Amino acid sequence: MEPQLSHHVTGAVATVVIDHPAKRNAMTAAMWRRLPELLDALAQDPGVRALVLTGAGGTFCAGADIGTLRGSPEEAQKLAVAAEEALAAFPKPTVAAVRGHCVGGGAQLAAACDLRLAEEGALFGVTPARLGIVYPASSTRRLVSLVGPATAKYLLFSAELIDAGRALRSGLVDEVLPEGELDKRVAELTRVLVLRSQLTQAAAKEFAAGRTDRDAHWAERARGNPDTAEGVAAFLERRQPRFTWNVSASG
Numbered sequence: 001m002e003p004q005l006s007h008h009v010t011g012a013v014a015t016v017v018i019d020h021p022a023k024r025n026a027m028t029a030a031m032w033r034r035l036p037e038l039l040d041a042l043a044q045d046p047g048v049r050a051l052v053l054t055g056a057g058g059t060f061c062a063g064a065d066i067g068t069l070r071g072s073p074e075e076a077q078k079l080a081v082a083a084e085e086a087l088a089a090f091p092k093p094t095v096a097a098v099r100g101h102c103v104g105g106g107a108q109l110a111a112a113c114d115l116r117l118a119e120e121g122a123l124f125g126v127t128p129a130r131l132g133i134v135y136p137a138s139s140t141r142r143l144v145s146l147v148g149p150a151t152a153k154y155l156l157f158s159a160e161l162i163d164a165g166r167a168l169r170s171g172l173v174d175e176v177l178p179e180g181e182l183d184k185r186v187a188e189l190t191r192v193l194v195l196r197s198q199l200t201q202a203a204a205k206e207f208a209a210g211r212t213d214r215d216a217h218w219a220e221r222a223r224g225n226p227d228t229a230e231g232v233a234a235f236l237e238r239r240q241p242r243f244t245w246n247v248s249a250s251g
Contacts, residue, residue, distance in 0.1 A: 003028045003065070005038060006056075012049035012194040014042045017056050024062035024101050025055040032064070032079035032105075036086035043091055046248040049194040051090060052186055053113055054097040055106075063104025063127065080105045081136050087112040088142070088209070091202050091247045093193045097186045098122045098173070103161065111142050114205065116173040117189070118164045119182040124172055125161040126152075147171050195240065197227040202247040221250065 003020035016038065018025040027035075042048050055061050064076060087094065087109060096102075096113040103125040110116050110124075118124075126143065128135045135156055144152045147170045155162070167173045177185050193201075203218040222228065227245045234241035 003031055005031050005034050007038060007042070009042075009045070009048060011191075012047060013052060013190045014045070014048045014050070015052045015054065016042075017054055018061050018106075019056040020065065021057045021059075023065050024059045025057070025106070026062045026065035027080070027083075027105050028065045029076070029079060032083050035083040039086045039090050044248050046246045048092065048248070049198065049246075050093045050095070050190045052095050052097055052190060053087070053109060054186075055099065057100075059100030060096070060098040060102040060122070061106025061109060062101045063106055077133065077136060080108060081138060084108045084112045084139060084142075091205065092198065093190075093201055093205075095186060095190060095193075097182055098124075098164075099182065101125075101161075103127055108139050111139070111146055111172075115189070117175045117177060117182060117186055118167065118173045119177055120164055120179055122164040122167070122173075122176075123161045124155075124164075124167045125159060126155040127159040129157060129159040195243070197231060197241075197243045197245070198247045199225055199227045199243075199245050 001019070003023070005016060006019050007014060007016045018027065018031070020026055020028065020031070042051060064080060093115070094113040096110040096116040098110060098116060098118040099122055101123050102110050103123070104127045107124055107126050126135065140152065140156070143155070147155070151170045164173065164176045168176045175185065199221060203221070206214050206218070225245055227243045230243055231241050
Protein backbone atom coordinates (compact mmCIF):
# COMPACT_ATOMS: atom_id res chain seq x y z
CA MET A 1 0.00 0.00 0.00
CA GLU A 2 1.22 3.50 -0.89
CA PRO A 3 1.88 5.88 2.00
CA GLN A 4 -1.22 7.96 2.54
CA LEU A 5 -3.35 10.08 4.80
CA SER A 6 -6.71 8.35 5.13
CA HIS A 7 -9.72 9.84 6.85
CA HIS A 8 -13.27 9.10 7.86
CA VAL A 9 -16.05 10.96 9.60
CA THR A 10 -18.11 9.22 12.28
CA GLY A 11 -20.86 11.24 13.81
CA ALA A 12 -19.39 14.72 14.07
CA VAL A 13 -15.78 13.55 14.52
CA ALA A 14 -13.28 13.41 11.65
CA THR A 15 -10.36 11.02 12.09
CA VAL A 16 -7.20 11.52 10.02
CA VAL A 17 -4.85 8.53 9.96
CA ILE A 18 -1.16 8.72 9.07
CA ASP A 19 -0.63 5.45 7.19
CA HIS A 20 2.92 4.47 6.22
CA PRO A 21 3.62 1.41 8.37
CA ALA A 22 6.78 0.40 6.51
CA LYS A 23 8.48 3.54 7.88
CA ARG A 24 6.70 3.85 11.27
CA ASN A 25 4.24 6.24 9.63
CA ALA A 26 6.94 8.69 8.58
CA MET A 27 5.48 11.49 6.47
CA THR A 28 6.41 11.59 2.79
CA ALA A 29 6.59 14.83 0.84
CA ALA A 30 3.22 14.03 -0.73
CA MET A 31 1.68 13.44 2.70
CA TRP A 32 3.01 16.76 4.03
CA ARG A 33 1.48 18.53 1.02
CA ARG A 34 -1.80 16.67 1.34
CA LEU A 35 -2.46 17.42 5.01
CA PRO A 36 -3.27 21.16 4.68
CA GLU A 37 -5.65 20.42 1.77
CA LEU A 38 -7.42 17.73 3.75
CA LEU A 39 -7.68 19.90 6.86
CA ASP A 40 -9.13 22.77 4.82
CA ALA A 41 -11.85 20.51 3.42
CA LEU A 42 -12.73 19.16 6.87
CA ALA A 43 -12.72 22.66 8.39
CA GLN A 44 -15.35 23.71 5.87
CA ASP A 45 -17.56 20.69 6.54
CA PRO A 46 -20.34 21.84 8.91
CA GLY A 47 -20.91 18.21 9.94
CA VAL A 48 -17.43 18.01 11.50
CA ARG A 49 -17.19 19.41 15.03
CA ALA A 50 -13.90 17.82 16.18
CA LEU A 51 -10.88 16.12 14.64
CA VAL A 52 -8.63 13.26 15.77
CA LEU A 53 -5.14 12.76 14.33
CA THR A 54 -3.59 9.34 14.81
CA GLY A 55 -1.32 6.77 13.17
CA ALA A 56 -2.07 3.42 11.62
CA GLY A 57 -1.05 0.32 13.52
CA GLY A 58 0.99 0.70 16.68
CA THR A 59 2.71 4.02 16.13
CA PHE A 60 1.84 7.69 15.62
CA CYS A 61 4.51 9.16 13.35
CA ALA A 62 8.30 8.77 13.29
CA GLY A 63 8.86 12.09 11.54
CA ALA A 64 9.69 12.76 7.91
CA ASP A 65 10.50 10.05 5.37
CA ILE A 66 13.86 11.54 4.44
CA GLY A 67 14.13 9.42 1.29
CA THR A 68 11.17 11.21 -0.29
CA LEU A 69 12.40 14.71 0.55
CA ARG A 70 14.87 15.14 -2.30
CA GLY A 71 15.03 18.93 -2.13
CA SER A 72 17.00 21.01 0.33
CA PRO A 73 16.46 20.59 4.07
CA GLU A 74 14.92 24.06 4.04
CA GLU A 75 12.30 23.03 1.49
CA ALA A 76 11.50 19.88 3.45
CA GLN A 77 11.11 21.95 6.59
CA LYS A 78 8.75 24.36 4.82
CA LEU A 79 6.45 21.45 4.00
CA ALA A 80 6.40 20.29 7.61
CA VAL A 81 5.80 23.79 8.99
CA ALA A 82 2.96 24.42 6.53
CA ALA A 83 1.25 21.22 7.66
CA GLU A 84 1.85 22.02 11.34
CA GLU A 85 0.42 25.53 10.98
CA ALA A 86 -2.62 24.25 9.08
CA LEU A 87 -3.31 21.85 11.93
CA ALA A 88 -2.82 24.53 14.57
CA ALA A 89 -5.21 26.83 12.68
CA PHE A 90 -7.96 24.21 12.32
CA PRO A 91 -10.96 26.06 13.80
CA LYS A 92 -12.45 23.14 15.75
CA PRO A 93 -11.00 21.06 18.61
CA THR A 94 -8.21 18.67 17.61
CA VAL A 95 -6.93 15.65 19.52
CA ALA A 96 -3.75 13.68 18.85
CA ALA A 97 -4.15 10.00 19.77
CA VAL A 98 -0.60 8.73 20.22
CA ARG A 99 0.77 5.21 20.28
CA GLY A 100 4.37 4.18 19.80
CA HIS A 101 6.78 6.68 18.32
CA CYS A 102 5.87 10.36 18.14
CA VAL A 103 9.16 11.79 16.94
CA GLY A 104 10.48 14.68 14.85
CA GLY A 105 7.78 15.85 12.47
CA GLY A 106 5.34 13.59 14.30
CA ALA A 107 5.99 15.53 17.50
CA GLN A 108 5.44 18.76 15.53
CA LEU A 109 2.02 17.55 14.43
CA ALA A 110 1.05 16.35 17.90
CA ALA A 111 2.12 19.67 19.45
CA ALA A 112 -0.05 21.50 16.92
CA CYS A 113 -3.16 19.68 18.16
CA ASP A 114 -5.19 21.18 20.98
CA LEU A 115 -5.03 18.05 23.15
CA ARG A 116 -2.75 15.00 23.21
CA LEU A 117 -3.72 11.61 24.64
CA ALA A 118 -1.11 8.86 24.70
CA GLU A 119 -1.00 5.15 25.37
CA GLU A 120 1.51 3.75 27.85
CA GLY A 121 4.67 2.86 25.98
CA ALA A 122 4.55 5.88 23.67
CA LEU A 123 7.86 7.64 23.03
CA PHE A 124 8.33 11.32 22.22
CA GLY A 125 11.28 13.16 20.75
CA VAL A 126 12.22 16.38 18.96
CA THR A 127 15.23 15.41 16.90
CA PRO A 128 16.65 18.17 14.62
CA ALA A 129 19.94 18.04 16.55
CA ARG A 130 20.50 14.55 15.11
CA LEU A 131 20.33 16.00 11.59
CA GLY A 132 22.09 19.30 12.17
CA ILE A 133 19.13 21.45 11.17
CA VAL A 134 17.54 24.46 12.84
CA TYR A 135 14.14 23.79 14.35
CA PRO A 136 11.66 26.42 13.10
CA ALA A 137 11.01 29.39 15.36
CA SER A 138 7.23 28.87 15.28
CA SER A 139 7.61 25.19 16.20
CA THR A 140 10.05 26.07 19.00
CA ARG A 141 7.64 28.63 20.45
CA ARG A 142 4.80 26.12 20.32
CA LEU A 143 6.92 23.51 22.12
CA VAL A 144 7.99 26.04 24.78
CA SER A 145 4.35 27.01 25.36
CA LEU A 146 3.55 23.37 26.14
CA VAL A 147 6.51 22.21 28.21
CA GLY A 148 8.35 25.37 29.27
CA PRO A 149 11.80 26.53 28.19
CA ALA A 150 13.85 24.08 30.25
CA THR A 151 12.18 20.91 28.96
CA ALA A 152 12.04 22.34 25.42
CA LYS A 153 15.80 22.91 25.55
CA TYR A 154 16.36 19.40 26.88
CA LEU A 155 14.38 17.89 24.02
CA LEU A 156 15.97 20.10 21.36
CA PHE A 157 19.54 19.97 22.66
CA SER A 158 19.68 16.22 23.33
CA ALA A 159 17.27 14.82 20.69
CA GLU A 160 16.64 12.04 23.21
CA LEU A 161 13.32 10.24 23.47
CA ILE A 162 11.18 10.52 26.58
CA ASP A 163 8.48 8.13 27.72
CA ALA A 164 4.78 8.87 28.13
CA GLY A 165 5.12 9.38 31.89
CA ARG A 166 7.69 12.12 31.51
CA ALA A 167 5.70 13.62 28.64
CA LEU A 168 2.68 13.80 30.96
CA ARG A 169 4.65 15.40 33.78
CA SER A 170 6.14 17.98 31.43
CA GLY A 171 2.81 18.94 29.85
CA LEU A 172 3.57 17.50 26.43
CA VAL A 173 0.56 15.17 26.78
CA ASP A 174 -2.67 15.63 28.71
CA GLU A 175 -3.51 12.03 29.60
CA VAL A 176 -1.77 8.64 29.50
CA LEU A 177 -3.97 5.59 29.09
CA PRO A 178 -3.26 1.90 29.76
CA GLU A 179 -2.73 -0.29 26.72
CA GLY A 180 -6.03 -0.96 25.00
CA GLU A 181 -7.83 2.04 26.53
CA LEU A 182 -6.76 4.87 24.23
CA ASP A 183 -9.47 4.56 21.58
CA LYS A 184 -12.21 4.36 24.21
CA ARG A 185 -10.98 7.48 25.98
CA VAL A 186 -10.58 9.42 22.73
CA ALA A 187 -14.16 8.50 21.79
CA GLU A 188 -15.41 9.61 25.21
CA LEU A 189 -13.57 12.92 25.02
CA THR A 190 -14.67 13.75 21.48
CA ARG A 191 -18.28 12.94 22.39
CA VAL A 192 -18.02 15.68 25.00
CA LEU A 193 -16.28 18.13 22.67
CA VAL A 194 -18.89 17.89 19.92
CA LEU A 195 -21.66 18.69 22.42
CA ARG A 196 -20.05 21.96 23.52
CA SER A 197 -20.36 25.40 21.95
CA GLN A 198 -18.22 25.97 18.88
CA LEU A 199 -18.46 29.69 19.60
CA THR A 200 -16.63 29.18 22.89
CA GLN A 201 -14.17 26.68 21.43
CA ALA A 202 -13.22 28.68 18.34
CA ALA A 203 -12.68 31.89 20.31
CA ALA A 204 -10.70 30.09 23.01
CA LYS A 205 -8.42 28.53 20.38
CA GLU A 206 -7.53 31.92 18.96
CA PHE A 207 -7.08 33.61 22.33
CA ALA A 208 -4.90 30.74 23.62
CA ALA A 209 -2.75 31.12 20.50
CA GLY A 210 -2.21 34.78 21.32
CA ARG A 211 -4.64 36.34 18.82
CA THR A 212 -5.40 39.37 20.97
CA ASP A 213 -6.30 41.34 17.82
CA ARG A 214 -9.52 39.33 17.45
CA ASP A 215 -11.39 40.58 20.52
CA ALA A 216 -13.73 42.73 18.43
CA HIS A 217 -14.33 39.91 15.96
CA TRP A 218 -15.48 37.50 18.66
CA ALA A 219 -17.46 40.15 20.51
CA GLU A 220 -19.42 40.68 17.31
CA ARG A 221 -19.88 36.93 16.82
CA ALA A 222 -21.15 36.56 20.40
CA ARG A 223 -23.66 39.39 20.13
CA GLY A 224 -27.06 37.74 19.71
CA ASN A 225 -25.46 34.35 19.06
CA PRO A 226 -27.93 31.44 19.35
CA ASP A 227 -25.45 29.39 21.40
CA THR A 228 -25.61 31.90 24.26
CA ALA A 229 -29.41 31.86 24.43
CA GLU A 230 -29.48 28.07 24.15
CA GLY A 231 -26.83 27.61 26.85
CA VAL A 232 -28.71 29.77 29.34
CA ALA A 233 -32.05 28.12 28.52
CA ALA A 234 -30.58 24.63 28.89
CA PHE A 235 -29.03 25.54 32.23
CA LEU A 236 -32.32 26.89 33.59
CA GLU A 237 -34.25 23.89 32.25
CA ARG A 238 -31.62 21.44 33.53
CA ARG A 239 -31.10 19.75 30.20
CA GLN A 240 -28.26 19.17 27.73
CA PRO A 241 -27.84 22.21 25.46
CA ARG A 242 -28.26 21.80 21.71
CA PHE A 243 -25.71 24.19 20.25
CA THR A 244 -26.18 24.97 16.55
CA TRP A 245 -23.72 27.76 15.73
CA ASN A 246 -21.04 26.43 13.39
CA VAL A 247 -17.69 28.05 12.73
CA SER A 248 -17.56 26.44 9.27
CA ALA A 249 -20.43 28.59 8.11
CA SER A 250 -19.66 31.69 10.16
CA GLY A 251 -15.90 32.15 9.85
